[in-house]
Amino acid sequence: MIKGVIRFLLQILPRPFLIRLSLLINRVVAVFLIGNKVECPVCGGKFRRFLPYGYTKSTGRDNCLCPKCLSLERHRLMWLYLKNETDFFNKNIKVLHIAPEQCFYKRFKALPNLDYTTGDLESPIADVHFDVQNIPFADKKFDVVICNHVLEHVDDDAKALKEFNRILKPGGFAILQVPMDTNNPKTEEDPNVTDPNERERLYRQKDHVRLYGLDYADRLCIAGFKVSQSKYSNQFPKELAEKYRLPMNEIFYFNQKL
Structure with a gap:
């Protein structure tokens, strides 16, 4: 119920x-x-x-x-990755967080080492409202960009990815997780599919315009990122991963600007 x-x-x-x-x-x-x-x-x-x-x-x-x-599972995985594999929680850095999740928003905002900016089309907790296909910030402004489960809603995801790369400083990184069919080598998308029910059938949700496949890493590389991918959940003991309820099949992408 x-x-x-x-x-x-x-x-x-x-x-x-x-x-x-x-x-x-x-x-x-x-x-x-x-x-x-x-x-x-x-x-x-x-x-x-x-x-x-x-x-x-x-x-x-x-x-x-x-x-x-x-x-959710993906949020807990990202938190652990940032905590264990990066200096996100202790280095003075400028962060842009797109579509800020409730579980992160107040915690990131309270971190004294972060110069933290949030952005979204309409979220009431965002600092700035904009379309990720046209980000209103200067080149090389941020050390970190976080944008999870947004690109599946964006018509031109290639343009958005290039925008993320543009606003990152050299050496900076982006966390850009997306819904994915890990059994499909190719992303499924068709701009002619506009019926909400058909989109839900094909892409899992009525407001999604694609369902990413394993070629997502290629899209990230084309946008200019150096991509490291892993099933990060598998690095934890089975009992701990179950206690945290981590997504065991999720591929985690760490995307660095060269």
């Missing part, structure tokens, strides 16, 4: 309203799930289980949404 309610709300409510609503209910729900079976490395919360999440029956999954900070 909970899964169905969450799926229904995700489908009918505008994203800005969902963001505000989540801030009101997550702390109340978290109290009823306190336990020790799962743990969120982002907020440190420990629970009997995480909440279900998903826009459709085919993409819905159990035990994945942290009821305290609203992190």
